[in-house]
Amino acid sequence: MGWLSEERDLISLTPKDPAVRPFTPNPLQERILLYVQVILLPAMTILCGLLVWRKRRRL
DSSP states (O other): OTTTTTOGGGOOOOOOOOOOOOOOOOHHHHHHHHHIIIIIHHHHHHHHHHHHHHHHHHO
16 A cells, blocks of 8 residues: 555565575486587587578579
8 A cells, every 4th residue: 555655665575585596417417418408409400500501492
């Protein structure tokens, strides 16, 4: 109801402090991340590039 009376002091919303939770992957997660970053993402980029190149070549 503080906003109805236009008194800014009555509106008090304080933000929560963010909890710091570091990500420590287990060996399986490390291997999956490695494969995704080193193999899957570059392979997808190359595949998309080849598809675009092939489509443009046919035009």
